[in-house]
Amino acid sequence: xxxxxxxxxxxxxxxxxxxxxxxxxxxxxxxxxxxxxxxxxxxxxxxxxxxxxxxxxxxxxxxxxxxxxxxxxxxxxxxxxxxxxxxxxxxxxxxxxxxxxxxxxxxxxxxxxxxxxxxxxxxxxxxxxxxxxxxxxxxxxxxxxxxxxxxxxxxxxxxxxxxxxxxxxxxxxxxxxxxxxxxxxxxxxxxxxxxxxxxxxxxxxxxxxxxxxxxxxxxxxxxxxxxxxxxxxxxxxxxxxxxxxxxxxxxxxxxxxxxxxxxxxxxxxxxxxxxxxxxxxxxxxxxxxxxxxxxxxxxxxxxxxxxxxxxxxxxxxxxxxxxxxx
Amino acid sequence: xxxxxxxxxxxxxxxxxxxxxxxxxxxxxxxxxxxxxxxxxxxxxxxxxxxxxxxxxxxxxxxxxxxxxxxxxxxxxxxxxxxxxxxxxxxxxxxxxxxxxxxxxxxxxxxxxxxxxxxxxxxxxxxxxxxxxxxxxxxxxxxxxxxxxxxxxxxxxxxxxxxxxxxxxxxxxxxxxxxxxxxxxxxxxxxxxxxxxxxxxxxxxxxxxxxxxxxxxxxxxxxxxxxxxxxxxxxxxxxxxxxxxxxxxxxxxxxxxxxxxxxxxxxxxxxxxxxxxxxxxxxxxxxxxxxxxxxxxxxxxxxxxxxxxxxxxxxxxx
Numbered sequence: 001x002x003x004x005x006x007x008x009x010x011x012x013x014x015x016x017x018x019x020x021x022x023x024x025x026x027x028x029x030x031x032x033x034x035x036x037x038x039x040x041x042x043x044x045x046x047x048x049x050x051x052x053x054x055x056x057x058x059x060x061x062x063x064x065x066x067x068x069x070x071x072x073x074x075x076x077x078x079x080x081x082x083x084x085x086x087x088x089x090x091x092x093x094x095x096x097x098x099x100x101x102x103x104x105x106x107x108x109x110x111x112x113x114x115x116x117x118x119x120x121x122x123x124x125x126x127x128x129x130x131x132x133x134x135x136x137x138x139x140x141x142x143x144x145x146x147x148x149x150x151x152x153x154x155x156x157x158x159x160x161x162x163x164x165x166x167x168x169x170x171x172x173x174x175x176x177x178x179x180x181x182x183x184x185x186x187x188x189x190x191x192x193x194x195x196x197x198x199x200x201x202x203x204x205x206x207x208x209x210x211x212x213x214x215x216x217x218x219x220x221x222x223x224x225x226x227x228x229x230x231x232x233x234x235x236x237x238x239x240x241x242x243x244x245x246x247x248x249x250x251x252x253x254x255x256x257x258x259x260x261x262x263x264x265x266x267x268x269x270x271x272x273x274x275x276x277x278x279x280x281x282x283x284x285x286x287x288x289x290x291x292x293x294x295x296x297x298x299x300x301x302x303x304x305x306x307x308x309x310x311x312x313x314x315x316x317x318x319x320x321x322x323x324x325x326x
Numbered sequence: 327x328x329x330x331x332x333x334x335x336x337x338x339x340x341x342x343x344x345x346x347x348x349x350x351x352x353x354x355x356x357x358x359x360x361x362x363x364x365x366x367x368x369x370x371x372x373x374x375x376x377x378x379x380x381x382x383x384x385x386x387x388x389x390x391x392x393x394x395x396x397x398x399x400x401x402x403x404x405x406x407x408x409x410x411x412x413x414x415x416x417x418x419x420x421x422x423x424x425x426x427x428x429x430x431x432x433x434x435x436x437x438x439x440x441x442x443x444x445x446x447x448x449x450x451x452x453x454x455x456x457x458x459x460x461x462x463x464x465x466x467x468x469x470x471x472x473x474x475x476x477x478x479x480x481x482x483x484x485x486x487x488x489x490x491x492x493x494x495x496x497x498x499x500x501x502x503x504x505x506x507x508x509x510x511x512x513x514x515x516x517x518x519x520x521x522x523x524x525x526x527x528x529x530x531x532x533x534x535x536x537x538x539x540x541x542x543x544x545x546x547x548x549x550x551x552x553x554x555x556x557x558x559x560x561x562x563x564x565x566x567x568x569x570x571x572x573x574x575x576x577x578x579x580x581x582x583x584x585x586x587x588x589x590x591x592x593x594x595x596x597x598x599x600x601x602x603x604x605x606x607x608x609x610x611x612x613x614x615x616x617x618x619x620x621x622x623x624x625x626x627x628x629x630x631x632x633x634x635x636x637x638x639x640x641x642x643x644x
Binding site: 029041286289292 | 362363364365366368369370372488491515516517518522523524527528529531532533534535536549552553556560561578643644
């Protein structure tokens with residue numbers, strides 16, 4: 001038996017391999033500017049994927065996160081634009097926008113969760129439905145076009161995306177904070193253990209006096225909160241939201257979670273892996289922009305191949321060992 | 327074709343003349359069918375269609391324009407059937423969702439004797455439409471290339487951000503490349519940014535990390551250009567005569583050009599207002615004494631500070 005635990009090291013090895021390839025293609029890949037760009041870009045998907053780790057670990061799925069991000073971004077922009085007259089274009093207005101984002105995220109997550117648990121509808125169907133609803137709502141609010149943040153607020157809000165603190169941009173700090181909180185919650189609290197238990201076997205969890213419905217609803221609320229946080233750092237980037245905002249983010253988030261080693265059917269989750277998964281996904285896109293060796297039309301092929309290989313790397317030892325203890 | 331629409335106009339005119347004021351229902355009905363606006367350009371088109379409806383119906387009381395938008399090709403096919411069976415339209419202005427699935431439905435409308443005007447996206451069979459109105463994708467590439475050649479010199483470097491991999495994108499790109507050929511302008515690389523602000527931002531960030539010397543950017547689309555400008559400003563590389571050329575005619579971009587924005591000094595038109603042109607021409611088929619059937623390929627006008635005002639529609643969503 002090898003001493004290497006592929007399950008844990010797989011995603012890390014894939015990421016290191018990608019970085020080596022990127023560096024060989026162009027040394028500028030490891031320049032400070034590019035690394036900062038990479039980390040900042042990973043923050044959106046990464047934060048959302050931390051939430052998705054809980055949902056998936058507890059045996060659920062949330063397809064609505066991309067549309068949810070779009071509609072929250074849209075409503076945030078509308079609310080902030082309308083608050084200028086009363087509160088001016090200062091920090092207060094931005095805080096109102098952020099508060100509104102958090103409330104909407106929690107609310108949307110609660111709706112997804114309650115419909116799944118109390119409504120007893122498959123999570124896949126509930127979130128497929130809300131995905132369509134959120135997406136069309138943002139199109140409706142934007143009148144088919146693009147919602148743009150007022151220029152004065154943009155000046156106030158802009159630093160949240162573009163400014164740094166101790167050498168790292170703010171979005172990266174938010175990502176780090178969410179990751180640590182997520183890790184503690186999943187690995188060091190009763191809530192985390194309940195999620196794993198429910199994902200492994202819902203019936204047994206119920207007989208073990210776990211409030212299954214409540215815990216599952218909470219995972220969706222948590223997911224909504226993560227989407228809200230991601231949106232708060234997304235909006236200052238370009239200051240706009242449209243129906244093309246956050247398209248396919250749900251699949252990227254789910255891919256990041258699975259690349260990271262969380263089991264899609266639930267029962268086993270890894271926050272650390274999820275973070276690596278998000279970094280891997282962003283790095284692939286970044287590397288493809290750094291080379292013209294591969295036809296642009298084959299970008300999707302490369303992404304698909306790397307995702308499959310990254311997941312396969314972790315499965316390398318499954319035939320020899322039983323799944324690792326959690 | 328000409329004879330046909332002329333005859334129809336004559337017949338309708340005659341019918342109207344005979345009926346006189348006796349029957350107010352004898353209006354000329356023109357159906358206008360296009361995809362439900364789900365992105366900014368289409369929302370602009372919707373706005374211009376509504377404006378044209380107001381204007382034309384006020385001008386000609388006997389013209390009734392019926393605007394219908396559909397969320398997918400199937401729904402559009404049904405909408406066309408309804409326009410025939412419920413409204414008994416005399417003419418159809420259609421911007422097909424997709425060429426293939428809508429060719430037959432449009433052909434069926436034609437069989438009822440209606441005049442057919444196709445906008446922007448051609449049908450997959452030639453000869454169905456009486457009137458064709460479209461923007462000019464190759465011309466967009468060519469006009470952008472001309473502008474680049476005028477501002478850049480031999481040995482200058484540019485990067486290109488392309489749209490979604492489609493025929494439209496290829497036409498623009500190929501014409502652009504043909505346009506700058508022999509000018510000595512280097513294209514460092516070209517990547518797809520999917521006509522999307524976020525992708526424009528990320529692709530441009532990577533271009534900036536990768537290439538230390540970029541003199542200009544061809545973004546070919548105003549949404550992509552917005553992302554590009556944000557990336558340039560973030561990297562502090564928006565000075566030194568750097569400029570970005572987008573395309574389409576977004577109102578914010580046009581406003582910037584009017585105000586003398588040096589980073590995005592021009593725009594190349596691919597106007598959503600083309601639907602209004604198509605409606606005008608179709609109405610003219612009933613009202614004008616000149617022949618109107620034929621193909622109308624709109625120019626890809628270069629919008630500069632001098633002419634920007636005539637392309638600025640502050641109330642349009644695009």
